[in-house]
Amino acid sequence: MRRRAPATGELEARLGHHFADAALLQRALTHISAATGAEGRLGSYQRLEFLGDRVLGLAVSCMLIETFPKADEGELSRRLAELVRAEACAEVALAMDLGPHIRLGAGEASSGGRKKAAILADVCEAVVGAVHLDAGYAAAAGVIDRFWRPRMLEPVRPLRDAKTELQEWAQGRGLATPVYREVARSGPDHSPRFRVSVFVEGCGEREGDGRSKRAAEQSAAEIMLAEVGALTEAQHG
Structure with missing residues (x-):
């Protein structure tokens, strides 16, 4: 019997964004191993991840500029790198509780794909990209502020030069x-x-x-x- 993905209502509540186009969220949660149909790999989160990565970088950069007015470019760059690195995105994905919602092929699911840091990081960025397409930059920046600002104010790891x-x-x-x-x-x-x-x-x-x-x-x-x-x-x- 195929396992059904949990409803996304609670996920949307955690994100603070209700999708007008539910298909965008579903695509953001779909690993390439589960992408089927005529679209093939285009039905996976890869394109949304590409977009989300850029939106995340811009939004976090803006937060840093506003929060640390005396920081020079070097410090801002180090803070940005720490906040948008794959490990940080995977940790945010856990805070969003994305794992249970990720759609995986049977092989990837059986190998623990929902707990793999690389997949969690990719899906996290894809969700940001999906919010941006669904409601624009301001909505995506709102989600980013919700989950990344606490990490910015209280870094999980010390900044490395x-x-x-x-x-x-x-x-x-x-x-x-x-x-x-x-x-x-x-x-x-x-x-x-x-x-x-x-x-x-x-x-x-x-x-x-x-x-x-x-x-x-x-x-x-x-x-x-x-x-x-x-x-x-x-x-x-």
């Missing part, structure tokens, strides 16, 4: 430790400006600047992280 993030990224792929070097220094002695490059094996060299060597190194690491992150996403898209 960009240099640490980049080093862990490289080590996780068996690459050598990133190498930093000072490229240039300008300005008067009392207010210098530094330009520093970072080299990562297989990724080339990127440059950043700042009012201290450390700030310039952080800037270079942030730029490298952004580019290798985009590259990784493109390769797996």
Whole structure:
């Protein structure tokens, strides 16, 4: 006997959004293993996840700008990365209690798909995308504010700086430790400006600047992280 998915009324109440187009929510909850019919994989949450990821980034960025008016770009970038990372989205999915509502193929369901962090994170972003399509950006931002603001105000994990993030990224792929070097220094002695490059094996060299060597190194690491992150996403898209 096939297990029936629970009704979505309670889920909509938790989200704080009632869908005018219920099909959007159903699609956001449908894993590719359960996508059937003429649409095939287009009937899964993948396109909505793509949209939700961008909406989430924008909404969280706006929250950060408003909440931390004295934070510089580096701090804002670190806070953003922490809030929108896959692990954070999976944790939000648990808070939304999305697991029981996810539609999976038999194989994926039997292997514990409803508890897999990667699937939970993807569905979380897809739900955000579905709300945006159903009622616009303001409605999606409202859902994001409901679930992400508490995490923003009380971070679950300590913020990691960009240099640490980049080093862990490289080590996780068996690459050598990133190498930093000072490229240039300008300005008067009392207010210098530094330009520093970072080299990562297989990724080339990127440059950043700042009012201290450390700030310039952080800037270079942030730029490298952004580019290798985009590259990784493109390769797996």
